[in-house]
Amino acid sequence: MATINPNYDKLAAGYLFPEIAQRTQAFLDAHPGVGVMRLGIGNTTEALPKSVVAGLHEAVDAMAHVDTYRGYADGGEGEPEMREALAKRYAKYGVNLDVEEVFVSDGAKSDSANIQSIFGLDNVVAVQDPAYPVYVDSNVIAGRTGESVEGQYEGIVYMPCTEENGFFPDLPGDKVDLIYICSPNNPTGGVATKEQLKGFVDYAREHQAVIFFDAAYAGYISDPEFPRSIYEVEGAKSCAIELNSFSKDIGFTGVRLGWSVVPMELTVDRAGPGKVNGLWNRRQNTFFNGASNIVQLGALSVFTEIGERECQEMISYYMANAKLIRSTLEDIGLTVFGGQHAPYLWLKTPHGMSSWDFFEKLLSETHVVGTPGSGFGPSGEGFFRLSSFGHREDIEDAVESIRRNLKL
Ligand SMILES: Cc1ncc(COP(=O)(O)O)c(C=O)c1O
Known part of the structure; x- marks a missing residue:
C-alpha cells in the first residue's frame, strides 16, 4: 500500500495566503458592489523593461x-x-x-x-x-x-x-x-x-x-x-x-x-x-x-547600460510607492518600519491589536488588504506587512482610504 510523506501533515503555516483570500472573499460577498485594494502579496505589477x-x-x-x-x-x-x-x-x-x-x-x-x-x-x-x-x-x-x-x-x-x-x-x-x-x-x-x-x-x-x-x-x-x-x-x-x-x-x-x-x-x-x-x-x-x-x-x-537603467527605474517606481505608504502611515500616527531599502512596510498594529484583528479592521474600515505579520512566524504577531508592489493610482487610492477611514 502506498503511503504519503507524513511530514506534509505537520505543515501548520502555509495557510496564510489562502486564509487571506478566503477572508477577503467573505468580505466581498457580504458587501456587494464594494471593491478591495490589495497591498498584501509581493507580486509585481509593472510591465517588463523595454x-x-x-x-x-x-x-x-x-x-x-x-x-x-x-x-x-x-x-x-x-x-x-x-x-x-x-x-x-x-x-x-x-x-x-x-x-x-x-x-x-x-x-x-x-x-x-x-x-x-x-x-x-x-x-x-x-x-x-x-x-x-x-x-x-x-x-x-x-x-x-x-x-x-x-x-x-x-x-x-x-x-x-x-x-x-x-x-x-x-x-x-x-x-x-x-x-x-x-x-x-x-x-x-x-x-x-x-x-x-x-x-x-x-x-x-x-x-x-x-x-x-x-x-x-x-x-x-x-x-x-x-x-x-x-x-x-x-x-x-x-x-x-x-x-x-x-x-x-x-x-x-x-x-x-x-x-x-x-x-x-x-x-x-x-x-x-x-x-x-x-x-x-x-x-x-x-x-x-x-x-x-x-x-x-x-x-x-x-x-547592458540601458538594461540596468530601466531596472533601476522599475525599482524606483516601487520604492516611490513605499515612500507614499510609509509617509501616510506615519502621518496618521502609526509606527512603521521598512520601506527604505525594501519594497515592504512593517507596521506595528495600533493599541497592541493582534495581526489578524488588524487585518479585519483595515479591510472593513478602509477596504485595504494586507498581510498579518503573525503569518510569517510568532514574532510577527502584533505587526502587519504592506507591499509597495502596485500601480501608483491603486497605491494612492489605498493610502487615501487609510488616511480617511482608518479609526485609530
Ligand atoms: C525573500 C524571498 N525570497 C524568494 C522569493 C521568491 O523569488 P522567486 O520569484 O525568484 O521564486 C520571494 C518572493 O516573494 C521572497 O520574498
Missing part, C-alpha cells in the same frame, strides 16, 4: 532558426552566457566568483526550498522570525522538525527579529548548523549592515555552520553602505550560499529566473572545498533540466 522585452524577442527569434536553435543546455546549471554575466556582476561588489560557482534556476523560491536537500537531516536549522515561509516549510517536509506547537515547530531554532533588536536577530545561543538570513528582509523590510552579517559569518565559521543568504531584494538597496551580497563580508565564501532572483528587479515573477551561488571554498563537516558545490551541481542536474533558455538569453539585456 530592453528585456527586446532581449526576449531576440531569444525567441533565435529559436526559429536551425543555426541558432538551442535545446537542453549541457547541464542544469544554466546557459554559459548567463552564468558568466552573473559572475561578472559580483565583481561590482568587489566579489570574485568563478562561473562554476553560479547556478541559474527558475527562481529563488525553488532554490531556497531545495538547497536544504544536500545537507543531512541531523542539521539544526535556524530561521529569522518572522521569515519567508518556504525556509521553514521545506525543512518540515524534509523531516527536520517535529510538530508545530503554538506556532513554532519543534526542532527549529527561531531567531526573533523585534523592534528591540532592529529586526535583525541576535546570534543563536545554541549551536545551529543551517542558518537562513534574508536581507533586505521579507517581511520586515529591514536591511542588514555589514557588521551584522559579519557576526553571522564569524559564527558560521566557528561552528562550521552554513548560511543560506536570500538576497532576492538586493536590488532595492539604495545605500552602498549596506551589502548587496553576503560575499562582501570577509570569510563568507567559506560558509555561505547565496540565493537570488530576477523577480523583483525586472518583474520576472511570472517569467521565472533566479540563481544561486555555491562557492568552491565552502566547507562543512567531512566535505572539503568543492564538495558542496558538486552536490548542488549533482542535485540540479538530477532534478532540473535548467531554466528556459529563452528567458536566460532574453534577460542578458539586464546587464
Whole structure:
C-alpha cells in the first residue's frame, strides 16, 4: 500500500495566503458592489523593461532558426552566457566568483526550498522570525522538525527579529548548523549592515555552520553602505550560499529566473572545498533540466547600460510607492518600519491589536488588504506587512482610504 510523506501533515503555516483570500472573499460577498485594494502579496505589477522585452524577442527569434536553435543546455546549471554575466556582476561588489560557482534556476523560491536537500537531516536549522515561509516549510517536509506547537515547530531554532533588536536577530545561543538570513528582509523590510552579517559569518565559521543568504531584494538597496551580497563580508565564501532572483528587479515573477551561488571554498563537516558545490551541481542536474533558455538569453539585456537603467527605474517606481505608504502611515500616527531599502512596510498594529484583528479592521474600515505579520512566524504577531508592489493610482487610492477611514 502506498503511503504519503507524513511530514506534509505537520505543515501548520502555509495557510496564510489562502486564509487571506478566503477572508477577503467573505468580505466581498457580504458587501456587494464594494471593491478591495490589495497591498498584501509581493507580486509585481509593472510591465517588463523595454530592453528585456527586446532581449526576449531576440531569444525567441533565435529559436526559429536551425543555426541558432538551442535545446537542453549541457547541464542544469544554466546557459554559459548567463552564468558568466552573473559572475561578472559580483565583481561590482568587489566579489570574485568563478562561473562554476553560479547556478541559474527558475527562481529563488525553488532554490531556497531545495538547497536544504544536500545537507543531512541531523542539521539544526535556524530561521529569522518572522521569515519567508518556504525556509521553514521545506525543512518540515524534509523531516527536520517535529510538530508545530503554538506556532513554532519543534526542532527549529527561531531567531526573533523585534523592534528591540532592529529586526535583525541576535546570534543563536545554541549551536545551529543551517542558518537562513534574508536581507533586505521579507517581511520586515529591514536591511542588514555589514557588521551584522559579519557576526553571522564569524559564527558560521566557528561552528562550521552554513548560511543560506536570500538576497532576492538586493536590488532595492539604495545605500552602498549596506551589502548587496553576503560575499562582501570577509570569510563568507567559506560558509555561505547565496540565493537570488530576477523577480523583483525586472518583474520576472511570472517569467521565472533566479540563481544561486555555491562557492568552491565552502566547507562543512567531512566535505572539503568543492564538495558542496558538486552536490548542488549533482542535485540540479538530477532534478532540473535548467531554466528556459529563452528567458536566460532574453534577460542578458539586464546587464547592458540601458538594461540596468530601466531596472533601476522599475525599482524606483516601487520604492516611490513605499515612500507614499510609509509617509501616510506615519502621518496618521502609526509606527512603521521598512520601506527604505525594501519594497515592504512593517507596521506595528495600533493599541497592541493582534495581526489578524488588524487585518479585519483595515479591510472593513478602509477596504485595504494586507498581510498579518503573525503569518510569517510568532514574532510577527502584533505587526502587519504592506507591499509597495502596485500601480501608483491603486497605491494612492489605498493610502487615501487609510488616511480617511482608518479609526485609530
Ligand atoms: C525573500 C524571498 N525570497 C524568494 C522569493 C521568491 O523569488 P522567486 O520569484 O525568484 O521564486 C520571494 C518572493 O516573494 C521572497 O520574498
